[in-house]
Structures are given as C-alpha cells and as structure tokens.
Amino acid sequence: xxxxxxxxxxxxxxxxxxxxxxxxxxxTLWLSHESWQNELGERxxxxxxxxxxxxxxxxxxxxxxxxxxxxxSGFLAQKGRxxxxxxxxxxxxxxx
Amino acid sequence: xxxxxxxxxxxxxxxxxxxxxxxxxxxTLWLSHESWQNELGERxxxxxxxxxxxxxxxxxxxxxxxxxxxxxSGFLAQKGRxxxxxxxxxxxxxxx
Numbered sequence: 001x002x003x004x005x006x007x008x009x010x011x012x013x014x015x016x017x018x019x020x021x022x023x024x025x026x027x028t029l030w031l032s033h034e035s036w037q038n039e040l041g042e043r044x045x046x047x048x049x050x051x052x053x054x055x056x057x058x059x060x061x062x063x064x065x066x067x068x069x070x071x072x073s074g075f076l077a078q079k080g081r082x083x084x085x086x087x088x089x090x091x092x093x094x095x096x
Numbered sequence: 097x098x099x100x101x102x103x104x105x106x107x108x109x110x111x112x113x114x115x116x117x118x119x120x121x122x123x124t125l126w127l128s129h130e131s132w133q134n135e136l137g138e139r140x141x142x143x144x145x146x147x148x149x150x151x152x153x154x155x156x157x158x159x160x161x162x163x164x165x166x167x168x169s170g171f172l173a174q175k176g177r178x179x180x181x182x183x184x185x186x187x188x189x190x191x192x
Binding site for chain 2: 001002003004005006007008024033034035037038039040044046047048049050055056071075076077078084085086089091
C-alpha cells in the first residue's frame with residue numbers, strides 16, 4: 001500500500017549515531033521544510049519540521065551534514081506505540 | 097520544492113464540516129494507515145495515524161465516508177505555529 005513521502009528540506013540537527021542491538025548504525029535527523037504550495041488555486045506557505053531516521057552505511061556518511069539542503073524520500077511510520085507523531089524512514093537521500 | 101505524500105489509508109473519523117471566513121467548506125479527516133515496508137532489505141510494519149484536511153466541494157462529498165479505504169496525495173504542513181505535528185493537505189483523493 002502506498003506510503004511514500006518526497007521532501008526537500010534542510011538538515012536542521014543530527015543526533016549522535018546510535019546502534020541497534022544487531023550493531024546497525026542509526027542516525028536521527030531533524031528536517032526543516034518551507035515551500036509555497038497550491039491549495040485550491042491559492043498559494044499556501046507550507047512550513048514543517050519532521051524527525052527522520054537513516055539506517056546503515058548512509059547513517060555514517062550523513063552524521064556531520066547539519067545545515068545541508070537535501071531531497072529525501074521514504075515512508076512514514078509513527079515513532080512508537082505511545083508516540084503517534086510520524087517519523088520519516090529515509091530510503092533515499094541526495095544533496096541539492 | 098518537493099513536498100508530496102502519497103498514502104493509502106482508511107478514513108478513521110471525519111470531523112463535522114466547518115467553513116473558512118470566505119465561506120469555503122473544510123473537512124478534517126483522521127487517516128489510519130498500516131503497511132509492510134522495506135527497510136534495508138527487512139520487512140517493517142509501518143503504522144500511522146495522520147490528520148488530513150480537505151477543502152472546497154470535495155469536503156462536502158467526503159464528509160460521510162467514515163471507514164472508507166482511500167488513496168490520497170498532497171503536501172504536509174504543520175498544524176499551526178504552536179502545533180508542530182504535520183497535517184496532510186489533500187490535493188487528490190480516490191476510493192480504493
């Protein structure tokens with residue numbers, strides 16, 4: 001079932017790398033987005049900050065890239081059972 | 097700048113229609129999503145609930161469709177200055 005977000009954003013902050021029990025590196029990024037969008041023919045200034053998660057080798061290469069503008073895509077899932085806020089699970093990330 | 101979410105979900109609840117000062121109908125929907133996604137070659141069960149907003153004629157035609165499965169697409173924006181949680185501004189909605 002469809003669950004795909006494509007977003008251009010700035011890496012506002014990056015948490016320190018942590019590791020899963022299986023030893024996989026995990027990087028939490030906080031993305032900041034601002035763009036003009038179209039809503040019923042009117043311009044709408046969409047602003048948003050979103051938590052994002054990057055796993056594996058990519059986590060290591062993106063850990064020190066605060067301030068960088070990126071295009072990311074991936075799926076959304078709630079942070080945890082008691083934390084309904086959606087987190088973006090990054091599947092692709094490019095600098096722009 | 098990219099800001100586009102494509103999502104299949106169930107309409108869990110629909111708030112009563114309200115109107116903007118300009119008289120435009122606005123419908124707030126609560127979407128429930130669950131799907132298996134791929135994360136580094138592993139299956140990941142993505143669960144999420146998300147607030148969504150539908151404006152104009154479409155708001156009137158979707159106000160009584162609780163329980164319906166839909167495919168929606170649109171952009172994300174934070175709910176308000178003091179409410180950082182992202183809301184989906186629906187630009188397209190289809191029953192599936």
